[in-house]
Amino acid sequence: MxxxxxxxxxxxxxxxxxxxxxxxxxxxxxxxxxxxxxxxxDDPRLDVIYVPTPHEVVKRMLEIAKVGPDDIHYDLGSGDGRIVISAVKDFNAKKGVGIDLDPQRIKEAKANLEKAGVGDRVTFLNRNIFETDFSEASVISLYLLSTLNLKLRPTLLDMKPGTRIVTQSFAMDDWQPDHKETVEFDATGYKGTRTVYLFVVPAKVGGKWTMNAGERVIALDLSQTFQHIKGTATVDGKSAAIKDGKLNGASIEFTMEIDGKPVKYEGAVEDNSIKGNNWTAKKAS
Ligand SMILES: C[S@@+](CC[C@H](N)C(=O)[O-])C[C@H]1O[C@@H](n2cnc3c(N)ncnc32)[C@H](O)[C@@H]1O
CATH class of the missing domain: 1.10.287 (Helix Hairpins)
Incomplete structure:
Protein backbone atom coordinates (compact mmCIF):
# COMPACT_ATOMS: atom_id res chain seq x y z
CA MET A 1 0.00 0.00 0.00
CA ASP A 42 2.28 4.48 9.19
CA ASP A 43 5.43 3.91 11.20
CA PRO A 44 6.57 0.46 10.05
CA ARG A 45 8.76 0.07 13.14
CA LEU A 46 5.71 0.03 15.46
CA ASP A 47 4.11 -3.35 16.06
CA VAL A 48 0.85 -1.76 17.20
CA ILE A 49 -0.70 1.71 17.01
CA TYR A 50 -1.30 3.95 19.99
CA VAL A 51 -4.69 3.60 21.67
CA PRO A 52 -4.74 4.73 25.31
CA THR A 53 -6.30 2.63 28.06
CA PRO A 54 -9.24 4.50 29.66
CA HIS A 55 -8.35 5.74 33.16
CA GLU A 56 -11.01 3.60 34.91
CA VAL A 57 -9.50 0.53 33.22
CA VAL A 58 -5.95 1.59 34.22
CA LYS A 59 -7.07 1.77 37.87
CA ARG A 60 -8.71 -1.63 37.78
CA MET A 61 -5.73 -3.25 35.99
CA LEU A 62 -3.42 -2.04 38.76
CA GLU A 63 -5.88 -3.15 41.47
CA ILE A 64 -6.19 -6.61 39.91
CA ALA A 65 -2.38 -6.86 39.76
CA LYS A 66 -2.29 -5.78 43.45
CA VAL A 67 0.42 -3.20 42.81
CA GLY A 68 2.03 -1.97 46.03
CA PRO A 69 5.20 -0.52 47.58
CA ASP A 70 7.38 -3.59 46.88
CA ASP A 71 6.64 -3.59 43.17
CA ILE A 72 8.62 -2.64 40.11
CA HIS A 73 6.12 -2.04 37.35
CA TYR A 74 6.82 -2.06 33.59
CA ASP A 75 4.35 -1.06 30.88
CA LEU A 76 5.50 -2.54 27.57
CA GLY A 77 4.35 -0.09 24.91
CA SER A 78 3.66 2.66 27.44
CA GLY A 79 1.96 5.28 25.25
CA ASP A 80 1.43 8.53 27.18
CA GLY A 81 2.74 6.87 30.36
CA ARG A 82 -0.59 6.81 32.22
CA ILE A 83 -0.30 3.24 33.57
CA VAL A 84 3.27 3.59 34.86
CA ILE A 85 2.59 7.01 36.39
CA SER A 86 -0.57 5.73 38.12
CA ALA A 87 1.27 2.63 39.46
CA VAL A 88 3.75 4.89 41.26
CA LYS A 89 1.49 7.83 42.11
CA ASP A 90 -1.75 6.06 43.09
CA PHE A 91 -0.49 2.59 44.07
CA ASN A 92 2.88 3.59 45.54
CA ALA A 93 4.98 1.18 43.43
CA LYS A 94 8.64 1.70 44.29
CA LYS A 95 9.64 2.03 40.63
CA GLY A 96 7.93 2.34 37.26
CA VAL A 97 9.38 1.96 33.77
CA GLY A 98 7.57 2.65 30.52
CA ILE A 99 9.00 1.46 27.21
CA ASP A 100 7.77 2.81 23.89
CA LEU A 101 9.34 2.84 20.46
CA ASP A 102 7.56 6.01 19.36
CA PRO A 103 9.55 9.13 20.41
CA GLN A 104 6.35 11.22 20.33
CA ARG A 105 4.77 8.96 23.00
CA ILE A 106 7.91 9.21 25.15
CA LYS A 107 7.75 13.01 24.88
CA GLU A 108 4.10 12.98 26.00
CA ALA A 109 4.84 10.53 28.82
CA LYS A 110 7.69 12.69 30.11
CA ALA A 111 5.43 15.77 30.04
CA ASN A 112 2.74 13.83 31.97
CA LEU A 113 5.38 12.64 34.44
CA GLU A 114 6.47 16.22 35.05
CA LYS A 115 2.84 17.18 35.83
CA ALA A 116 2.34 14.16 38.12
CA GLY A 117 5.27 15.16 40.32
CA VAL A 118 6.37 11.61 41.22
CA GLY A 119 10.04 12.42 40.61
CA ASP A 120 12.69 9.92 39.69
CA ARG A 121 10.77 6.77 40.56
CA VAL A 122 9.45 6.68 36.98
CA THR A 123 11.57 6.32 33.82
CA PHE A 124 10.50 6.26 30.18
CA LEU A 125 12.73 4.51 27.66
CA ASN A 126 12.48 5.07 23.91
CA ARG A 127 13.18 1.44 22.98
CA ASN A 128 11.78 -1.64 21.33
CA ILE A 129 10.11 -3.93 23.91
CA PHE A 130 11.53 -6.96 22.09
CA GLU A 131 15.10 -5.70 22.56
CA THR A 132 14.86 -4.47 26.16
CA ASP A 133 15.52 -6.35 29.39
CA PHE A 134 12.53 -6.05 31.75
CA SER A 135 13.42 -9.03 33.97
CA GLU A 136 13.49 -6.89 37.13
CA ALA A 137 9.71 -6.26 36.87
CA SER A 138 7.34 -7.74 39.45
CA VAL A 139 4.30 -6.41 37.54
CA ILE A 140 3.95 -5.98 33.79
CA SER A 141 1.07 -4.37 31.95
CA LEU A 142 0.35 -4.99 28.29
CA TYR A 143 -2.10 -3.43 25.86
CA LEU A 144 -0.68 -4.76 22.62
CA LEU A 145 -2.16 -7.50 20.42
CA SER A 146 -2.67 -11.27 20.85
CA THR A 147 0.19 -11.98 18.44
CA LEU A 148 2.56 -9.70 20.38
CA ASN A 149 1.49 -11.19 23.75
CA LEU A 150 2.28 -14.60 22.30
CA LYS A 151 5.68 -13.41 21.06
CA LEU A 152 6.47 -12.11 24.58
CA ARG A 153 5.08 -15.22 26.31
CA PRO A 154 8.28 -17.35 26.50
CA THR A 155 10.16 -14.41 28.07
CA LEU A 156 7.28 -13.75 30.48
CA LEU A 157 7.09 -17.41 31.51
CA ASP A 158 10.83 -17.32 32.34
CA MET A 159 10.37 -14.46 34.79
CA LYS A 160 10.46 -14.90 38.56
CA PRO A 161 7.53 -17.04 39.74
CA GLY A 162 4.82 -14.76 41.12
CA THR A 163 5.41 -11.96 38.58
CA ARG A 164 1.97 -10.57 37.70
CA ILE A 165 1.09 -9.78 34.10
CA VAL A 166 -2.02 -7.76 33.52
CA THR A 167 -3.33 -7.33 29.99
CA GLN A 168 -6.35 -5.68 28.51
CA SER A 169 -8.38 -6.80 25.50
CA PHE A 170 -5.83 -9.43 24.45
CA ALA A 171 -5.05 -12.67 26.28
CA MET A 172 -2.25 -15.27 26.07
CA ASP A 173 -3.65 -17.99 23.80
CA ASP A 174 -3.76 -21.32 25.72
CA TRP A 175 -2.19 -19.86 28.90
CA GLN A 176 -5.43 -19.46 30.85
CA PRO A 177 -5.73 -16.28 32.92
CA ASP A 178 -5.70 -16.58 36.73
CA HIS A 179 -8.39 -13.90 36.74
CA LYS A 180 -10.52 -12.25 34.09
CA GLU A 181 -13.10 -9.50 34.40
CA THR A 182 -15.02 -6.97 32.40
CA VAL A 183 -14.37 -3.37 33.35
CA GLU A 184 -16.77 -0.59 32.43
CA PHE A 185 -15.58 2.85 31.49
CA ASP A 186 -17.29 6.12 30.83
CA ALA A 187 -14.28 8.16 29.83
CA THR A 188 -14.34 11.56 28.22
CA GLY A 189 -17.07 11.22 25.67
CA TYR A 190 -17.67 7.52 25.26
CA LYS A 191 -18.76 4.50 27.28
CA GLY A 192 -17.66 0.95 26.91
CA THR A 193 -16.16 -2.13 28.46
CA ARG A 194 -12.75 -3.75 28.30
CA THR A 195 -11.75 -7.24 29.37
CA VAL A 196 -8.83 -7.33 31.77
CA TYR A 197 -6.76 -10.51 32.27
CA LEU A 198 -4.32 -11.41 35.05
CA PHE A 199 -1.59 -14.03 34.56
CA VAL A 200 0.70 -15.03 37.43
CA VAL A 201 4.02 -16.54 36.31
CA PRO A 202 4.01 -20.09 37.70
CA ALA A 203 7.06 -21.83 39.20
CA LYS A 204 8.43 -24.66 37.06
CA VAL A 205 7.66 -27.99 38.74
CA GLY A 206 7.35 -30.55 35.92
CA GLY A 207 9.45 -33.68 36.51
CA LYS A 208 10.22 -36.21 39.22
CA TRP A 209 10.33 -35.29 42.90
CA THR A 210 11.04 -37.17 46.12
CA MET A 211 8.59 -36.11 48.78
CA ASN A 212 9.01 -36.67 52.52
CA ALA A 213 5.72 -36.51 54.42
CA GLY A 214 6.03 -37.75 57.99
CA GLU A 215 7.40 -41.31 57.85
CA ARG A 216 6.57 -41.70 54.18
CA VAL A 217 8.81 -41.25 51.19
CA ILE A 218 6.62 -40.57 48.14
CA ALA A 219 7.77 -40.44 44.52
CA LEU A 220 6.01 -37.70 42.53
CA ASP A 221 5.97 -37.48 38.76
CA LEU A 222 4.47 -34.12 37.82
CA SER A 223 3.51 -32.73 34.45
CA GLN A 224 2.74 -29.04 34.15
CA THR A 225 0.72 -26.97 31.71
CA PHE A 226 1.27 -23.35 32.76
CA GLN A 227 -0.33 -23.10 36.26
CA HIS A 228 -2.03 -26.53 36.09
CA ILE A 229 -0.38 -29.69 37.42
CA LYS A 230 -1.24 -33.34 37.12
CA GLY A 231 0.69 -36.54 37.52
CA THR A 232 1.11 -39.60 39.67
CA ALA A 233 2.44 -40.35 43.11
CA THR A 234 3.85 -43.67 44.25
CA VAL A 235 2.75 -44.12 47.85
CA ASP A 236 3.66 -47.35 49.73
CA GLY A 237 4.30 -49.04 46.38
CA LYS A 238 0.87 -48.04 44.99
CA SER A 239 0.16 -45.49 42.33
CA ALA A 240 -2.17 -42.54 43.14
CA ALA A 241 -3.33 -39.76 40.85
CA ILE A 242 -2.34 -36.16 41.66
CA LYS A 243 -5.59 -34.19 41.57
CA ASP A 244 -6.57 -30.51 41.67
CA GLY A 245 -2.93 -29.52 41.20
CA LYS A 246 -2.27 -25.84 40.66
CA LEU A 247 0.32 -23.12 41.08
CA ASN A 248 -0.15 -19.51 42.04
CA GLY A 249 3.34 -18.19 41.37
CA ALA A 250 5.55 -20.16 43.77
CA SER A 251 2.61 -21.49 45.83
CA ILE A 252 1.64 -25.05 44.98
CA GLU A 253 -1.30 -27.21 45.98
CA PHE A 254 -2.46 -30.68 45.03
CA THR A 255 -4.44 -33.59 46.43
CA MET A 256 -3.68 -37.33 46.46
CA GLU A 257 -5.12 -40.38 48.17
CA ILE A 258 -3.29 -41.57 51.26
CA ASP A 259 -4.71 -44.60 53.10
CA GLY A 260 -7.86 -44.37 50.97
CA LYS A 261 -8.55 -40.71 51.83
CA PRO A 262 -7.86 -37.56 49.81
CA VAL A 263 -5.16 -35.42 51.45
CA LYS A 264 -4.48 -31.86 50.32
CA TYR A 265 -0.87 -30.64 50.26
CA GLU A 266 0.12 -26.98 50.10
CA GLY A 267 3.64 -25.63 49.89
CA ALA A 268 6.05 -23.06 48.49
CA VAL A 269 8.40 -23.86 45.61
CA GLU A 270 11.93 -22.53 45.72
CA ASP A 271 14.13 -23.66 42.84
CA ASN A 272 14.49 -27.44 43.25
CA SER A 273 12.73 -27.82 46.58
CA ILE A 274 9.23 -27.46 47.96
CA LYS A 275 8.44 -26.74 51.59
CA GLY A 276 5.03 -27.48 53.08
CA ASN A 277 3.75 -27.49 56.64
CA ASN A 278 4.46 -31.15 57.36
CA TRP A 279 6.24 -32.11 54.19
CA THR A 280 9.12 -31.29 51.88
CA ALA A 281 10.08 -32.36 48.37
CA LYS A 282 13.32 -32.32 46.38
CA LYS A 283 13.56 -32.42 42.61
CA ALA A 284 14.95 -35.76 41.46
CA SER A 285 15.32 -34.99 37.78
C1 LIG B 1 -2.19 0.27 22.32
S1 LIG B 1 -0.93 1.36 22.80
C2 LIG B 1 -0.96 1.16 24.58
C3 LIG B 1 -0.47 2.37 25.33
C4 LIG B 1 -0.49 2.23 26.85
N1 LIG B 1 0.11 1.00 27.30
C5 LIG B 1 -1.92 2.28 27.35
O1 LIG B 1 -2.48 1.18 27.61
O2 LIG B 1 -2.48 3.37 27.49
C6 LIG B 1 0.53 0.47 22.29
C7 LIG B 1 1.84 1.26 22.36
O3 LIG B 1 2.90 0.39 21.99
C8 LIG B 1 3.89 1.14 21.28
N2 LIG B 1 4.69 0.18 20.49
C9 LIG B 1 4.34 -0.47 19.37
N3 LIG B 1 5.31 -1.33 19.00
C10 LIG B 1 6.31 -1.23 19.94
C11 LIG B 1 7.56 -1.88 20.13
N4 LIG B 1 7.99 -2.85 19.31
N5 LIG B 1 8.31 -1.52 21.20
C12 LIG B 1 7.89 -0.56 22.05
N6 LIG B 1 6.70 0.09 21.92
C13 LIG B 1 5.91 -0.25 20.89
C14 LIG B 1 3.07 2.13 20.48
O4 LIG B 1 3.85 3.27 20.13
C15 LIG B 1 1.92 2.46 21.46
O5 LIG B 1 2.22 3.61 22.20
Whole structure:
Protein backbone atom coordinates (compact mmCIF):
# COMPACT_ATOMS: atom_id res chain seq x y z
CA MET A 1 0.00 0.00 0.00
CA UNK A 2 1.32 3.49 -0.88
CA UNK A 3 2.25 5.72 2.06
CA UNK A 4 -0.63 8.20 1.45
CA UNK A 5 -3.11 5.35 1.12
CA UNK A 6 -1.87 3.77 4.31
CA UNK A 7 -2.32 7.07 6.14
CA UNK A 8 -5.84 7.38 4.77
CA UNK A 9 -6.58 3.77 5.68
CA UNK A 10 -5.36 4.31 9.22
CA UNK A 11 -7.43 7.46 9.56
CA UNK A 12 -10.51 5.56 8.30
CA UNK A 13 -9.81 2.63 10.59
CA UNK A 14 -9.54 4.91 13.58
CA UNK A 15 -12.77 6.64 12.59
CA UNK A 16 -14.48 3.23 12.44
CA UNK A 17 -13.04 2.31 15.82
CA UNK A 18 -14.21 5.58 17.35
CA UNK A 19 -17.70 5.14 15.88
CA UNK A 20 -17.97 1.62 17.24
CA UNK A 21 -16.64 2.69 20.62
CA UNK A 22 -19.16 5.53 20.71
CA UNK A 23 -21.95 3.11 19.94
CA UNK A 24 -20.70 1.07 22.89
CA UNK A 25 -21.06 -2.21 21.03
CA UNK A 26 -19.24 -4.87 19.00
CA UNK A 27 -16.04 -4.77 20.99
CA UNK A 28 -14.75 -7.97 19.43
CA UNK A 29 -14.89 -6.09 16.16
CA UNK A 30 -13.23 -3.12 17.86
CA UNK A 31 -10.24 -5.34 18.67
CA UNK A 32 -10.11 -6.73 15.13
CA UNK A 33 -10.23 -3.24 13.66
CA UNK A 34 -7.51 -2.17 16.04
CA UNK A 35 -5.37 -5.13 15.00
CA UNK A 36 -5.90 -4.33 11.34
CA UNK A 37 -5.19 -0.64 11.84
CA UNK A 38 -1.99 -1.68 13.62
CA UNK A 39 -0.88 -3.69 10.64
CA UNK A 40 -1.45 -0.65 8.50
CA UNK A 41 0.14 1.86 10.86
CA ASP A 42 2.28 4.48 9.19
CA ASP A 43 5.43 3.91 11.20
CA PRO A 44 6.57 0.46 10.05
CA ARG A 45 8.76 0.07 13.14
CA LEU A 46 5.71 0.03 15.46
CA ASP A 47 4.11 -3.35 16.06
CA VAL A 48 0.85 -1.76 17.20
CA ILE A 49 -0.70 1.71 17.01
CA TYR A 50 -1.30 3.95 19.99
CA VAL A 51 -4.69 3.60 21.67
CA PRO A 52 -4.74 4.73 25.31
CA THR A 53 -6.30 2.63 28.06
CA PRO A 54 -9.24 4.50 29.66
CA HIS A 55 -8.35 5.74 33.16
CA GLU A 56 -11.01 3.60 34.91
CA VAL A 57 -9.50 0.53 33.22
CA VAL A 58 -5.95 1.59 34.22
CA LYS A 59 -7.07 1.77 37.87
CA ARG A 60 -8.71 -1.63 37.78
CA MET A 61 -5.73 -3.25 35.99
CA LEU A 62 -3.42 -2.04 38.76
CA GLU A 63 -5.88 -3.15 41.47
CA ILE A 64 -6.19 -6.61 39.91
CA ALA A 65 -2.38 -6.86 39.76
CA LYS A 66 -2.29 -5.78 43.45
CA VAL A 67 0.42 -3.20 42.81
CA GLY A 68 2.03 -1.97 46.03
CA PRO A 69 5.20 -0.52 47.58
CA ASP A 70 7.38 -3.59 46.88
CA ASP A 71 6.64 -3.59 43.17
CA ILE A 72 8.62 -2.64 40.11
CA HIS A 73 6.12 -2.04 37.35
CA TYR A 74 6.82 -2.06 33.59
CA ASP A 75 4.35 -1.06 30.88
CA LEU A 76 5.50 -2.54 27.57
CA GLY A 77 4.35 -0.09 24.91
CA SER A 78 3.66 2.66 27.44
CA GLY A 79 1.96 5.28 25.25
CA ASP A 80 1.43 8.53 27.18
CA GLY A 81 2.74 6.87 30.36
CA ARG A 82 -0.59 6.81 32.22
CA ILE A 83 -0.30 3.24 33.57
CA VAL A 84 3.27 3.59 34.86
CA ILE A 85 2.59 7.01 36.39
CA SER A 86 -0.57 5.73 38.12
CA ALA A 87 1.27 2.63 39.46
CA VAL A 88 3.75 4.89 41.26
CA LYS A 89 1.49 7.83 42.11
CA ASP A 90 -1.75 6.06 43.09
CA PHE A 91 -0.49 2.59 44.07
CA ASN A 92 2.88 3.59 45.54
CA ALA A 93 4.98 1.18 43.43
CA LYS A 94 8.64 1.70 44.29
CA LYS A 95 9.64 2.03 40.63
CA GLY A 96 7.93 2.34 37.26
CA VAL A 97 9.38 1.96 33.77
CA GLY A 98 7.57 2.65 30.52
CA ILE A 99 9.00 1.46 27.21
CA ASP A 100 7.77 2.81 23.89
CA LEU A 101 9.34 2.84 20.46
CA ASP A 102 7.56 6.01 19.36
CA PRO A 103 9.55 9.13 20.41
CA GLN A 104 6.35 11.22 20.33
CA ARG A 105 4.77 8.96 23.00
CA ILE A 106 7.91 9.21 25.15
CA LYS A 107 7.75 13.01 24.88
CA GLU A 108 4.10 12.98 26.00
CA ALA A 109 4.84 10.53 28.82
CA LYS A 110 7.69 12.69 30.11
CA ALA A 111 5.43 15.77 30.04
CA ASN A 112 2.74 13.83 31.97
CA LEU A 113 5.38 12.64 34.44
CA GLU A 114 6.47 16.22 35.05
CA LYS A 115 2.84 17.18 35.83
CA ALA A 116 2.34 14.16 38.12
CA GLY A 117 5.27 15.16 40.32
CA VAL A 118 6.37 11.61 41.22
CA GLY A 119 10.04 12.42 40.61
CA ASP A 120 12.69 9.92 39.69
CA ARG A 121 10.77 6.77 40.56
CA VAL A 122 9.45 6.68 36.98
CA THR A 123 11.57 6.32 33.82
CA PHE A 124 10.50 6.26 30.18
CA LEU A 125 12.73 4.51 27.66
CA ASN A 126 12.48 5.07 23.91
CA ARG A 127 13.18 1.44 22.98
CA ASN A 128 11.78 -1.64 21.33
CA ILE A 129 10.11 -3.93 23.91
CA PHE A 130 11.53 -6.96 22.09
CA GLU A 131 15.10 -5.70 22.56
CA THR A 132 14.86 -4.47 26.16
CA ASP A 133 15.52 -6.35 29.39
CA PHE A 134 12.53 -6.05 31.75
CA SER A 135 13.42 -9.03 33.97
CA GLU A 136 13.49 -6.89 37.13
CA ALA A 137 9.71 -6.26 36.87
CA SER A 138 7.34 -7.74 39.45
CA VAL A 139 4.30 -6.41 37.54
CA ILE A 140 3.95 -5.98 33.79
CA SER A 141 1.07 -4.37 31.95
CA LEU A 142 0.35 -4.99 28.29
CA TYR A 143 -2.10 -3.43 25.86
CA LEU A 144 -0.68 -4.76 22.62
CA LEU A 145 -2.16 -7.50 20.42
CA SER A 146 -2.67 -11.27 20.85
CA THR A 147 0.19 -11.98 18.44
CA LEU A 148 2.56 -9.70 20.38
CA ASN A 149 1.49 -11.19 23.75
CA LEU A 150 2.28 -14.60 22.30
CA LYS A 151 5.68 -13.41 21.06
CA LEU A 152 6.47 -12.11 24.58
CA ARG A 153 5.08 -15.22 26.31
CA PRO A 154 8.28 -17.35 26.50
CA THR A 155 10.16 -14.41 28.07
CA LEU A 156 7.28 -13.75 30.48
CA LEU A 157 7.09 -17.41 31.51
CA ASP A 158 10.83 -17.32 32.34
CA MET A 159 10.37 -14.46 34.79
CA LYS A 160 10.46 -14.90 38.56
CA PRO A 161 7.53 -17.04 39.74
CA GLY A 162 4.82 -14.76 41.12
CA THR A 163 5.41 -11.96 38.58
CA ARG A 164 1.97 -10.57 37.70
CA ILE A 165 1.09 -9.78 34.10
CA VAL A 166 -2.02 -7.76 33.52
CA THR A 167 -3.33 -7.33 29.99
CA GLN A 168 -6.35 -5.68 28.51
CA SER A 169 -8.38 -6.80 25.50
CA PHE A 170 -5.83 -9.43 24.45
CA ALA A 171 -5.05 -12.67 26.28
CA MET A 172 -2.25 -15.27 26.07
CA ASP A 173 -3.65 -17.99 23.80
CA ASP A 174 -3.76 -21.32 25.72
CA TRP A 175 -2.19 -19.86 28.90
CA GLN A 176 -5.43 -19.46 30.85
CA PRO A 177 -5.73 -16.28 32.92
CA ASP A 178 -5.70 -16.58 36.73
CA HIS A 179 -8.39 -13.90 36.74
CA LYS A 180 -10.52 -12.25 34.09
CA GLU A 181 -13.10 -9.50 34.40
CA THR A 182 -15.02 -6.97 32.40
CA VAL A 183 -14.37 -3.37 33.35
CA GLU A 184 -16.77 -0.59 32.43
CA PHE A 185 -15.58 2.85 31.49
CA ASP A 186 -17.29 6.12 30.83
CA ALA A 187 -14.28 8.16 29.83
CA THR A 188 -14.34 11.56 28.22
CA GLY A 189 -17.07 11.22 25.67
CA TYR A 190 -17.67 7.52 25.26
CA LYS A 191 -18.76 4.50 27.28
CA GLY A 192 -17.66 0.95 26.91
CA THR A 193 -16.16 -2.13 28.46
CA ARG A 194 -12.75 -3.75 28.30
CA THR A 195 -11.75 -7.24 29.37
CA VAL A 196 -8.83 -7.33 31.77
CA TYR A 197 -6.76 -10.51 32.27
CA LEU A 198 -4.32 -11.41 35.05
CA PHE A 199 -1.59 -14.03 34.56
CA VAL A 200 0.70 -15.03 37.43
CA VAL A 201 4.02 -16.54 36.31
CA PRO A 202 4.01 -20.09 37.70
CA ALA A 203 7.06 -21.83 39.20
CA LYS A 204 8.43 -24.66 37.06
CA VAL A 205 7.66 -27.99 38.74
CA GLY A 206 7.35 -30.55 35.92
CA GLY A 207 9.45 -33.68 36.51
CA LYS A 208 10.22 -36.21 39.22
CA TRP A 209 10.33 -35.29 42.90
CA THR A 210 11.04 -37.17 46.12
CA MET A 211 8.59 -36.11 48.78
CA ASN A 212 9.01 -36.67 52.52
CA ALA A 213 5.72 -36.51 54.42
CA GLY A 214 6.03 -37.75 57.99
CA GLU A 215 7.40 -41.31 57.85
CA ARG A 216 6.57 -41.70 54.18
CA VAL A 217 8.81 -41.25 51.19
CA ILE A 218 6.62 -40.57 48.14
CA ALA A 219 7.77 -40.44 44.52
CA LEU A 220 6.01 -37.70 42.53
CA ASP A 221 5.97 -37.48 38.76
CA LEU A 222 4.47 -34.12 37.82
CA SER A 223 3.51 -32.73 34.45
CA GLN A 224 2.74 -29.04 34.15
CA THR A 225 0.72 -26.97 31.71
CA PHE A 226 1.27 -23.35 32.76
CA GLN A 227 -0.33 -23.10 36.26
CA HIS A 228 -2.03 -26.53 36.09
CA ILE A 229 -0.38 -29.69 37.42
CA LYS A 230 -1.24 -33.34 37.12
CA GLY A 231 0.69 -36.54 37.52
CA THR A 232 1.11 -39.60 39.67
CA ALA A 233 2.44 -40.35 43.11
CA THR A 234 3.85 -43.67 44.25
CA VAL A 235 2.75 -44.12 47.85
CA ASP A 236 3.66 -47.35 49.73
CA GLY A 237 4.30 -49.04 46.38
CA LYS A 238 0.87 -48.04 44.99
CA SER A 239 0.16 -45.49 42.33
CA ALA A 240 -2.17 -42.54 43.14
CA ALA A 241 -3.33 -39.76 40.85
CA ILE A 242 -2.34 -36.16 41.66
CA LYS A 243 -5.59 -34.19 41.57
CA ASP A 244 -6.57 -30.51 41.67
CA GLY A 245 -2.93 -29.52 41.20
CA LYS A 246 -2.27 -25.84 40.66
CA LEU A 247 0.32 -23.12 41.08
CA ASN A 248 -0.15 -19.51 42.04
CA GLY A 249 3.34 -18.19 41.37
CA ALA A 250 5.55 -20.16 43.77
CA SER A 251 2.61 -21.49 45.83
CA ILE A 252 1.64 -25.05 44.98
CA GLU A 253 -1.30 -27.21 45.98
CA PHE A 254 -2.46 -30.68 45.03
CA THR A 255 -4.44 -33.59 46.43
CA MET A 256 -3.68 -37.33 46.46
CA GLU A 257 -5.12 -40.38 48.17
CA ILE A 258 -3.29 -41.57 51.26
CA ASP A 259 -4.71 -44.60 53.10
CA GLY A 260 -7.86 -44.37 50.97
CA LYS A 261 -8.55 -40.71 51.83
CA PRO A 262 -7.86 -37.56 49.81
CA VAL A 263 -5.16 -35.42 51.45
CA LYS A 264 -4.48 -31.86 50.32
CA TYR A 265 -0.87 -30.64 50.26
CA GLU A 266 0.12 -26.98 50.10
CA GLY A 267 3.64 -25.63 49.89
CA ALA A 268 6.05 -23.06 48.49
CA VAL A 269 8.40 -23.86 45.61
CA GLU A 270 11.93 -22.53 45.72
CA ASP A 271 14.13 -23.66 42.84
CA ASN A 272 14.49 -27.44 43.25
CA SER A 273 12.73 -27.82 46.58
CA ILE A 274 9.23 -27.46 47.96
CA LYS A 275 8.44 -26.74 51.59
CA GLY A 276 5.03 -27.48 53.08
CA ASN A 277 3.75 -27.49 56.64
CA ASN A 278 4.46 -31.15 57.36
CA TRP A 279 6.24 -32.11 54.19
CA THR A 280 9.12 -31.29 51.88
CA ALA A 281 10.08 -32.36 48.37
CA LYS A 282 13.32 -32.32 46.38
CA LYS A 283 13.56 -32.42 42.61
CA ALA A 284 14.95 -35.76 41.46
CA SER A 285 15.32 -34.99 37.78
C1 LIG B 1 -2.19 0.27 22.32
S1 LIG B 1 -0.93 1.36 22.80
C2 LIG B 1 -0.96 1.16 24.58
C3 LIG B 1 -0.47 2.37 25.33
C4 LIG B 1 -0.49 2.23 26.85
N1 LIG B 1 0.11 1.00 27.30
C5 LIG B 1 -1.92 2.28 27.35
O1 LIG B 1 -2.48 1.18 27.61
O2 LIG B 1 -2.48 3.37 27.49
C6 LIG B 1 0.53 0.47 22.29
C7 LIG B 1 1.84 1.26 22.36
O3 LIG B 1 2.90 0.39 21.99
C8 LIG B 1 3.89 1.14 21.28
N2 LIG B 1 4.69 0.18 20.49
C9 LIG B 1 4.34 -0.47 19.37
N3 LIG B 1 5.31 -1.33 19.00
C10 LIG B 1 6.31 -1.23 19.94
C11 LIG B 1 7.56 -1.88 20.13
N4 LIG B 1 7.99 -2.85 19.31
N5 LIG B 1 8.31 -1.52 21.20
C12 LIG B 1 7.89 -0.56 22.05
N6 LIG B 1 6.70 0.09 21.92
C13 LIG B 1 5.91 -0.25 20.89
C14 LIG B 1 3.07 2.13 20.48
O4 LIG B 1 3.85 3.27 20.13
C15 LIG B 1 1.92 2.46 21.46
O5 LIG B 1 2.22 3.61 22.20
Missing amino acids: QRMNRTAFLRNSLAVIAAIALAGSAFAYFDESYAQASNEA
